[in-house]
Amino acid sequence: MDALEILRQVVVLVHLSGFALLFGAWAVEVFNRRVQVTSLMSIGLSISFVAGLILAAPWGIPYELNYVKIVVKLVVLLVIGALLGVGSSRQRKGGTVPPAVFWLVGILTLLNAAIALLWR
Template sequence: MDFVHLALRYLHLLGFAAVFGGWLVSLLKHKFDFNNAMLYGIATQLATGIVLYGLASADGDANHAKLGVKFLLALLLGVMIAIPVWKKREKVAAGHFYATGALIAVTAGVAVFWT
């Protein structure tokens, strides 16, 4: 069971890398668009996060408030990323783009600093 937990955590981190990396590449190119890497990354994070939450709840050591906030932030990120990708928008508004980046940073901050 330990291997499954570690593998899921690894996939969760790879999902974060895809979301943040895709956003950073777009920022550095000054394109302000979202790409499939970000979409698949947030989908990976949501899926693995739900399973990790289930495993933590089964062990009895889940911080339900923290994990609930993380789920809501990830769900909001999913919507903010998925809609422009699905509508094949070549560019999003600058406010939307920067808000997505800020939300990525806040989500990572909640994961790291909320104990």
């Protein structure tokens, strides 16, 4: 394994860590029966987004990147970001996060992971 492939694998680990932070923060809120958006969710989303963009760059790998899959994952990630934005905006204004928005964040986060693993 050359140095470039090791670096790419480190970026994959960072990408997965961002997902884990986003989903884990969401799961904590579910466990505590709170319907709210936290800053950890946004941080996890940001880490996942930046690392995903880095992974979408050509690394000189011997196989073709699946750009359709990358775009689908990006769209799902942007929708999650929009939902987090709506939820945090409502919270700042003293309101509550609509339960549908909260649950969609978790469902779409899990969907994004499923796309990553199952789409070949």
